[in-house]
Amino acid sequence: MNILVTGGAGFIGSAFIRFIIQYTQHQVFNLDKLTYAGSLESLYLVEKDPRYHFSPIDITDYQAVKQIFFNFRPDAIINFAAETHVDKSITCASNFIQTNIIGTYQLLEISRLYWQNLPDNKQSQFRFHHISTDEVFGDLGYSDLFFTEKSTYAPSSPYSASKASADHLVRSWLRTYGLPTIITYCSNNYGPYQFPEKLIPLTILNALNERPIPVYGNGDQIRDWIYVEDHVRALYLVLTQGKIGESYNIGAHNEQRNIDIIHKICTIMEELVPCKLKSISQYKELITYVQDRPGHDVRYAIDANKIKNTLKWTAHESFESGLTKTVKWYIENTLWVQKIQAN
Numbered sequence: 001m002n003i004l005v006t007g008g009a010g011f012i013g014s015a016f017i018r019f020i021i022q023y024t025q026h027q028v029f030n031l032d033k034l035t036y037a038g039s040l041e042s043l044y045l046v047e048k049d050p051r052y053h054f055s056p057i058d059i060t061d062y063q064a065v066k067q068i069f070f071n072f073r074p075d076a077i078i079n080f081a082a083e084t085h086v087d088k089s090i091t092c093a094s095n096f097i098q099t100n101i102i103g104t105y106q107l108l109e110i111s112r113l114y115w116q117n118l119p120d121n122k123q124s125q126f127r128f129h130h131i132s133t134d135e136v137f138g139d140l141g142y143s144d145l146f147f148t149e150k151s152t153y154a155p156s157s158p159y160s161a162s163k164a165s166a167d168h169l170v171r172s173w174l175r176t177y178g179l180p181t182i183i184t185y186c187s188n189n190y191g192p193y194q195f196p197e198k199l200i201p202l203t204i205l206n207a208l209n210e211r212p213i214p215v216y217g218n219g220d221q222i223r224d225w226i227y228v229e230d231h232v233r234a235l236y237l238v239l240t241q242g243k244i245g246e247s248y249n250i251g252a253h254n255e256q257r258n259i260d261i262i263h264k265i266c267t268i269m270e271e272l273v274p275c276k277l278k279s280i281s282q283y284k285e286l287i288t289y290v291q292d293r294p295g296h297d298v299r300y301a302i303d304a305n306k307i308k309n310t311l312k313w314t315a316h317e318s319f320e321s322g323l324t325k326t327v328k329w330y331i332e333n334t335l336w337v338q339k340i341q342a343n
Ligand SMILES: NC(=O)c1ccc[n+]([C@@H]2O[C@H](COP(=O)([O-])OP(=O)(O)OC[C@H]3O[C@@H](n4cnc5c(N)ncnc54)[C@H](O)[C@@H]3O)[C@@H](O)[C@H]2O)c1
Pocket: 006, 007, 008, 009, 010, 011, 012, 013, 031, 032, 033, 034, 035, 036, 037, 038, 039, 057, 058, 059, 060, 079, 080, 081, 082, 083, 084, 085, 099, 103, 131, 132, 133, 134, 163, 185, 186, 187, 188, 189, 190, 195
């Protein structure tokens, strides 16, 4: 199978490509604009493999993307490309509207043109797999039931609103044109190669460098966490065995308060890096409460029973083992951090 991956130099897209090259025989074409969040350094393990191809392309560039489609002739496209940092969307939403909405629209249109010209046997096999997020459903109260695939869309931030808009386009291209689409909604991912603006890598690196560890508000916000390698295994199952027109939640049933995660990371750091350079005796002394994010969602929690029951997927990594692996990875890969921050 030829798989066209957009945003494959980012956190989850690069994990997906490493998985495909390591565990399957498929060809992969990575199409990524290489924004500040994307780095080819995340793909050094696979970059020399003859089944891996790359072009630095913006998904809003219609002609360039079309050319890749008609040259590479994908059997499936999986769309990870997005602007993803909520704080940045609050400061300036323009890139989020361009990439997340207009970019998805362009991919849908090119896919439709390409798919309509495929022979019948190829047409029925083609997939447009769109990566969404649980954030499109807004937030939950502390005692509310989990998000299901049928939860109502209620996005809170410019980021989640742009992702929700893209989802609506994807659904309408299925309904109106019959383009074979699938959407997956995932909860918060963590693991190696995540850009250090997000909670877990930021906390690890600030602890390592003995800088203040910021906590929004009182740190009571709850997120549902999944190890990135569990997520990409689920994506591969959906891409290859998921039903056209369906959507699937992907989550590991692992709710954690932000402040508890920060304390857990500090505890792991005490074990792995007990020697400190400055005048702190414990990493948790670095915890600094800062003004809360405007419109900050209280809680996300995802019901992943559909993918468990229909595709027999389960998460393998416990939060404790995954978090320890992640902390170790950042300690051992400071060069990757320096390179991605120098972008
Ligand atoms: N990280 C999470 O916890 C999480 C959870 C649920 C869903 N998601 C979704 O998963 C997808 C991937 O997230 P991530 O955390 O890997 O993001 P990321 O920010 O790490 O990577 C995004 C990638 O997209 C590329 N990109 C951005 N704009 C582009 C454009 N116009 N054209 C081509 N490439 C472009 C970037 O260069 C980067 O490589 C996103 O769609 C995101 O909304 C992420």
